[in-house]
Amino acid sequence: MNAFAAPPLYRHLDEMAPWNDRLQTLECIGVSDEAPEVKTFTFRSDNQTWFRYQPGQFITLELPVGDEPLMRTYTLSSSPSRPFSIAVTVKAQPGSLGTRWMFDTVRPGTLLRAYGPAGDFTLHRHPAAKYLFISAGSGVTPMMSMLRWLNDCAPWTDVAFVTCARRPEEIIFRKELELLGSRMPGLSLGFLIEERSSRESWFGHMGRIDAVRLPLLSPDFREREVFCCGPEPFMQAVRAMLDNAGFDMARYHQESFAAPAKEDVPPVSSPADDPVAEATPITFSLSGVDASCLSGQTVLQTARSAGVRIAAACEFGLCGTCKVKCDGPVDMQHNGGILDDEIADGYILACCSRPLGAVQIEA
Known part of the structure; x- marks a missing residue:
């Protein structure tokens, strides 16, 4: 065999290691x-690894824009049932520097x-007999990941899928959703x-989702178990509507693309400058x-x-981007961006960890 020959294009899954975000990059x-203004970008690993994740989770991309790279978090629209590639589906909002860079x-x-x-916005964390997915705009992406997984692994699942858009041509994944609707016996679609x-002409439902339209789209x-994703005002309206209808809000789950405002970094002074x-x-x-x-x-x-x-991306302990190895005691108040076994292996999230003594950081 030629020592300089390219590695085989196909390998069995059990011959491959899972993708490691600290060692490998993504190739479009x-x-x-x-x-x-909506595109899907599909990636594979640059080192023939496979992707292990839960449908509905997200990744953070490092975009080389300007002097300092931009960190942007995107939900995966692909399904882990197809582990050789991953995909993100993104909408270019006005003034969205990172997404516009990706488009160009x-x-x-x-x-x-x-x-x-x-991320923990996934049906695997909340198993149920029946689901209701409610989305608006690009908030459909985690729902699509979960629906694609169900189509591959449990196509009989009872799912009511309601997605909202301004105009018919802005319904993301419309053709695929209609195709899945013809193949999944338990799937009911509401546009x-x-x-x-x-x-294009339109003969379906019109208006904004409210207490009158929701029972028409999903009578039961x-x-x-309800999963909701979209702009914050949309999710606020859905929460209020369900709460007023007597829905058990413990069975309501939502995901937001917006991160809270980042806190300013206080200036560092030496103990001599500030003895207190x-x-x-x-x-x-x-x-x-x-x-x-x-x-x-x-x-x-x-x-x-x-x-x-x-x-670092979210900077409130959710995305896991700032995960680093730490030797020494810290107080870490995270929001799910790190696993228990990672903590046991000595990792912390730098954005939400405060030292309790001398520490050494692998950075």
Whole structure:
């Protein structure tokens, strides 16, 4: 065999290791249009690994825009039942620097760093006999991931799928949803638009989802496990509507693309400058930097103040992008962005960890 021959294109799953976000990058293998200003980007690993995640989870992409890369979090629209590639479906909002860069730049062959997957917005965390998926706009992406998984693995599942858009041509995945509706015996589809379009006729439901239209689209919604995703005002309206209808809100789950405002990084001062502040020593071993963490400051804030780069996106303990190895005690208040076995292996989320003593960070 030629020592310089390319590795075989196909390998069995049991011959491959899972993708490691710290060692491998993503290679774009396809870009497709889904709706106006909406594209799907499909990726494979650059090192023949497979993707292990739960339908509905997200990844964080590192986009080389400007002097400092942008960290942008996108829900996976693909299904883990097809583990050789992953896909994100994104909508370019006005002023969306990162997404617009992807539209203009990412092509088959483009390599990107990525972190994840993470998130607990998935039906696997909330098994039920019947589901109701409610989405608006690009909020359909985690629902599509879950529905694709159900189609591959449990096509008989009882699912009511309601998706809302401004106009008919803006219904993301409409053709695929209609195809799945003809193949999945337990799937009922409900499309709801706000206004007619000159591009195509429409004979379906119109208006915004409310207490009158929801029972028409899903008469037994009170008996279902509800997953909702879309713009925050949309999700607020759905929450209020269900609550007023007497729905058991413990069975309501939502995902939002918006992160809370990032807190400012306080300036670092030495103990001599501020004798009241209690400074804790932090060593960033890979960077060869010793720093002092003021009382109340996170590992991420200290790293930035010391000129050490730790990748971070959400900065409230959810996305898992800032996961680093730590030797020493910390107080970590996260929101699900790290697993128990990762914590046991010595990893922390830098954005929400505050040292309780001298620590060494692998960064």
